[in-house]
Amino acid sequence: MKTANQPLLSLRGITKRFGALTAVNGVDLDVCPGEIVVIIGPSGSGKSTLLRSVNFLEEIEEGTICFEGSEIGYVKSKHGRRHLDTPAKICALRSEIGMVFQHFNLFPHMTVLGNVMEGPLTVQKKSPCAAREIALDMLAKVGLSEKRDVYPATLSGGQKQRVAIARALAMRPKLMLFDEPTSALDPELIGEVFDTIRALGKEGMTMIIVTHQMGFAKEMADRVIFMEAGSFVAQGTPEDFFANQMEHDRIKSFLNRIL
Amino acid sequence: MKFFSGRVSKAILLFSCLLLLMVPVSHAADYDRILTEANDAMAIGDLPAAIALLQKIPFDEKDESGAFSRSRMQIARLQFALQDFAAASAAAKEVLAVYPDHSEALSFIASVQQEQKPRYAVFIEDCLRFLPQLLKGAVMTITLVFCTILVSPLGGLLIALGRLSSFKPISGFCWFFIWLFRGTPLLLQLFFIYYGLPSLGITFKPFTAAILGLGLNYSAYLGEIIRGGIQSIEHGQMEAAKAIGMSNWQAMRRVIIPQTYKRLMPPIGNEFIALIKDTALVSTIAMVELMRSADQMFNAYFNITALILAALIYLLFTTIFTFIFEKIEIRAGIYENR
Numbered sequence: 226m227k228t229a230n231q232p233l234l235s236l237r238g239i240t241k242r243f244g245a246l247t248a249v250n251g252v253d254l255d256v257c258p259g260e261i262v263v264i265i266g267p268s269g270s271g272k273s274t275l276l277r278s279v280n281f282l283e284e285i286e287e288g289t290i291c292f293e294g295s296e297i298g299y300v301k302s303k304h305g306r307r308h309l310d311t312p313a314k315i316c317a318l319r320s321e322i323g324m325v326f327q328h329f330n331l332f333p334h335m336t337v338l339g340n341v342m343e344g345p346l347t348v349q350k351k352s353p354c355a356a357r358e359i360a361l362d363m364l365a366k367v368g369l370s371e372k373r374d375v376y377p378a379t380l381s382g383g384q385k386q387r388v389a390i391a392r393a394l395a396m397r398p399k400l401m402l403f404d405e406p407t408s409a410l411d412p413e414l415i416g417e418v419f420d421t422i423r424a425l426g427k428e429g430m431t432m433i434i435v436t437h438q439m440g441f442a443k444e445m446a447d448r449v450i451f452m453e454a455g456s457f458v459a460q461g462t463p464e465d466f467f468a469n470q471m472e473h474d475r476i477k478s479f480l481n482r483i484l
Numbered sequence: 485m486k487f488f489s490g491r492v493s494k495a496i497l498l499f500s501c502l503l504l505l506m507v508p509v510s511h512a513a514d515y516d517r518i519l520t521e522a523n524d525a526m527a528i529g530d531l532p533a534a535i536a537l538l539q540k541i542p543f544d545e546k547d548e549s550g551a552f553s554r555s556r557m558q559i560a561r562l563q564f565a566l567q568d569f570a571a572a573s574a575a576a577k578e579v580l581a582v583y584p585d586h587s588e589a590l591s592f593i594a595s596v597q598q599e600q601k602p603r604y605a606v607f608i609e610d611c612l613r614f615l616p617q618l619l620k621g622a623v624m625t626i627t628l629v630f631c632t633i634l635v636s637p638l639g640g641l642l643i644a645l646g647r648l649s650s651f652k653p654i655s656g657f658c659w660f661f662i663w664l665f666r667g668t669p670l671l672l673q674l675f676f677i678y679y680g681l682p683s684l685g686i687t688f689k690p691f692t693a694a695i696l697g698l699g700l701n702y703s704a705y706l707g708e709i710i711r712g713g714i715q716s717i718e719h720g721q722m723e724a725a726k727a728i729g730m731s732n733w734q735a736m737r738r739v740i741i742p743q744t745y746k747r748l749m750p751p752i753g754n755e756f757i758a759l760i761k762d763t764a765l766v767s768t769i770a771m772v773e774l775m776r777s778a779d780q781m782f783n784a785y786f787n788i789t790a791l792i793l794a795a796l797i798y799l800l801f802t803t804i805f806t807f808i809f810e811k812i813e814i815r816a817g818i819y820e821n822r
Contacts, residue, residue, distance in 0.1 A: 282723055312731055320729025330724035334742050334819050344728040347738055376819040389724075396728055 239288035250455035263442040266452035323393030327405040331377040338373040363391035383414030403434040515551040610789035621777030635699040640706025665704035678769040694766040713744035746817035753809030
């Protein structure tokens, strides 16, 4: 049964291995509706892999993913071996979870409008008219209505990332995953992307954000998590985290390195 | 030299004796002497002298002895040898005045006219003679090319997707297909399909066999090209497509494959230009296309113009293709222009 306090996403014991390397090692995480979770940590600590696991871009070896109270994504075969659910089910799940990538990954052969329309049009099988309307809405939301007819190649990095956000939003996701959304941007372009994400947060969107921008984490996050070597080392509200967890040697040295 | 002229004159003497028996004696002796002297003059290479001698045999409306027509034909040949084409045909025309249907004189005049024409006129005449047949062949060549262009990209796409499939039997089969059709000569494949398969009870018409051979062969090549194109699209594109909920096939169709078009155009253009020339191979399985037509013309007339024309038609086709593919490449990559 759904309750007000029930987490939207609930991860238990998520473990992902690449050969001998354990990228994510038994991670538990609950994300409540409307919550903004920011994950920080050194590169190679498994932040991106964890995020990608939630969207089934990585197939996990152990653990369960619950979304809106029901376990999703994996089924057990007769022989007891677990494997990914049918492609159709996985596609349906992905369309409820939006993802934004470090390198934008816009479709270069489609116009800005085409990129944003693509999900509603192809995946949700909406009519071109309806898809266009949704796309125009989303472009207005990220402030790029006037760029709708150009190709991505003509946009700046910040604009590209905002289009990518609009593309993900067009599917009306219940959860948004941001995988280092500003890491590929010039410093002066980071602000516009965070403004867009901030506006989303004000609307109550549930988000998990992997980033190296501490200022943003402090300002926006409901919860900050420090991840290292595949595990959560510490977490807390931004005030608590940056005030108290700084005692933590590893966090201290990490923050000193990137600040 | 002496021996030769002696033998010639002996032969002429014998011939004249025969004539003596058949014609009135009056002029015969005179004419004989003239012909003999003319022959002697020819024998020592003095052609003008021979002509002058032969001119002495006067016009004779009846020409019962045949001496007049023979002398004028001889003059015509000598003038021809001296490259005086006007005088040569004038002499032949004198013969026609007596015998309007004289076939030797008629064909002689025709060949003199042919000889007098400028080279380009002869070339144009040959072209007009060969073109209808060659164009028929060219139509067949283009038909073969277009049918193969319709079939092979589809086949190639299937092979490429099959190779990329994670289902082992399919990727294995596609690997085998490419290995087989890329690893053996197209000529051998055509022979096998047209001459070999009937022994297994499978018979094809030449055209079907040709399309089958070309289609399979080019599918194998295009398959590898298309696979390379698909794999050259960066991985993030597939992930982004999946992240908004697309299935594998939707992502391929909407996102990955359209981005390969621009990259595929140069190698596919290359393949199709090679295809235009490879259609010449089907002439070996009873297909009459451009190469076969040119070969037939060349053998019938022993005239190199047929081959030159065929080369020009092939060049025309490949040039048109080159331009078409350049245009398509530009249009396919329009989104990359800043």
